[in-house]
Amino acid sequence: MRPSGRAEGAVIQAGTYTAVSARVSALTRRALAPNPGPFTYTGTCSYLVGNGDVAIIDPGPDDPRHIAALLASMGGERLRYVLVTHTHRDHSPAARALKQATGAIIAGCAPYMPSEAGHLCAPDLDAAHDRTYAPDIVLRDGDTLEVGDASLVAVATPGHTANHLCFALAKEQALFTGDHVMAWATTVIAPPDGSMGAYMASLERLRGRGDRIYWPGHGEPVHDPPRFLRALLHHRRAREAAILQRLESGDETLAEIVAHIYEGVDKRLHVAAAMTALAHLEDLISRGIVDCAGQPGLQARFSPRRG
Secondary structure (H helix, E strand, C coil): CCCCCCCCEEEEEECCEEEEEEECCCCEEEEECCCCECCCECCCEEEEECCCEEEEECCCCCCHHHHHHHHHHCCCCEEEEEEECCCECCCCCHHHHHHHHHCCEEEECCCCCCCHHHHHCCCCHHHHECCCCCCCEECCCCCEEEECCEEEEEEECCCCCCCCEEEEEHHHCEEEEECCCCCCCCCCCCCCCCCHHHHHHHHHHHHCCCCCEEEECCCCCECCHHHHHHHHHHHHHHHHHHHHHHHHCCCCCHHHHHHHHCCCCCHHHHHHHHHHHHHHHHHHHHCCCEEEECCCCCCCEEEECCC
16 A cells, blocks of 8 residues: 555544544554644644554643544554654653553653753743653664564654654654654754754764655655755755854844744744754854853853854
8 A cells, every 4th residue: 555644544533522543554544633733733643553463653642532532543453562752742641541541561762851951941841741751661773663563663863852763664664753854844953852963963864764754743744755854954054054144143142043034933933943043053062163152041142153
């Protein structure tokens, strides 16, 4: 079956909530959580992988409607694993309820570890993480899980978060990319947990793989990964160049940089834009291209390094 990204599957009634479990390939179904928004697009995509024995990748928020829909979509199948790409609250919290209901093993990324530098950045950054996430198995790069007729391999992709993983399904040359690569928007990198240097290195690493389709945590699939990765890397380098240009023009603060570079962007996204700009600046500082008066943070002042 050729993956199409279109809904082909069962309509599931969970109380007053109706969900569609979409068969998108021979081994993969997709269910959309009812949590649309400026950072989640149409909602979190949860993926059911395998037939008979099943793994759910990114179970989504702790919403009883979505959890009931996921359980109903399996019919008589057995849920073996609940896999988590990272611990943002739109991706991991439903894992607990699914384990309680089925006895499934929670596996995937390591728990979130707060940074002592958190006070220098967004004060509510920790609130974005699921602090109750408790995996039975922490997967490392290259670890493999067998799920019925499917094998899933963990691929370490730090950047969006320090603990971010993708999952590769070799039989279909598919990669479940969480929030690392998405077709609908660029990924937010929020220091100190997020790192632009790590993110760019993770993107470069994916270029060496042979995946033919990406299934992201939000939005539609990426059908030409090599081309998309080239465009994504180009975009990030262009954003870096724009930040350097603003510093050369006399901007010193994140507020000034964001006001100029993200002028046409929805104001609701300006905090996220500031965090990603800060991630670029941290990377530029580490490479000796930019100076900062004191520690990098939302209120810091930056300047191009001279000499």
